[in-house]
Amino acid sequence: MSLLELKDVSMLYNGKVPALQHVNLSVEKGDWLAIMGPSGSGKTTLMNIIGCMDHATSGHVILDGVDISEVSNDGLTQLRRDKIGIVFQQFHLIPYLTAVENIMAAQYYHSMPDKKEALEALDRVGLADRADHLPSQLSGGEQQRVCIARALINYPVLILADEPTGNLDEKNQQLVMKIFHELHEEGHTILTVTHSAEVGAEAERRVIIEHGHMREAES
Known part of the structure; x- marks a missing residue:
């Protein structure tokens, strides 16, 4: 069984505006998939569903054996907390908490904070010496690496990265992509949502969304 499977998934806004149309997708454990396409193509809608x-x-989305199409909103919150580690383009770190405290906050909502584990x-992402710094005291690349550490702390089955290098300069983009390569080599399953051909090329497999339709990218 695939770790993630989408079967004939469609999304309409206001009951009539199509954002996704009959999307089918299978992701195996350990895959690194890039979901690519321009703004307005349906990438964000797909990311929000996955x-x-x-x-x-309509359609079915099966994650780690659970058909999330049939789960309540409260159930979705629990699944997201237990199964998925999300890396956001805008970081979304809590500004008044230090780097290590931001990671411990993620632990709190899952189980129990463990400072040693958070450190x-x-x-793991090269920021042990920045643990007690606030987000405002970190560079954009450092904040994104904190986000990656936060995404990993609860041992998710799927890492979902939304434009993970979108706010970074070239040097920090390379540092972040190096971490993703290391995670992939360790067997993590990664979905990268991006409009960047350069970032998409780092993945082992790519799909393109255009006007809500999905197709495999040419190798």
Whole structure:
């Protein structure tokens, strides 16, 4: 069984505006897939559905054996907390918490904060020496690496990265993509949502969304 499977998924806004049309997709455990397309193509809608932030209008989305199309909104929140680690373009770090405290906050909503484990997560992304710094004291690249550590802290089955290098300069983009390569080599399943051909090329597989329709990218 695939880790993630979408079967004939469509999404209509206001009951009539199509955002996704009959999307089918299978993602195996350990895959690194880039979902690519221009602004307005349906990428964000697809990410919200896969990330348990929204229900599709029709079709089925099966994540780790659970048909999330049939789960309540409260159930989606629990699935997102238990199964998915999300890396946001805008970071979404809590400004008055330090780097390590931001990671511990994610632990709190899942189980129990563990500072030692949170520090180890920061060390994994090369930020052990920045643990006690506030987000405002970190560069954009450092904030994104904190986000990656936060996404990993609850051992998700799927890492979902939304334009993970969109706010970074070239040097920090390379640092972040290096971490994704390391995670992929360790066996993590990664979905990268991006409009960047350069970022998409880093993945082992690419799909294109255009006007709500999905197709495999040419290799």
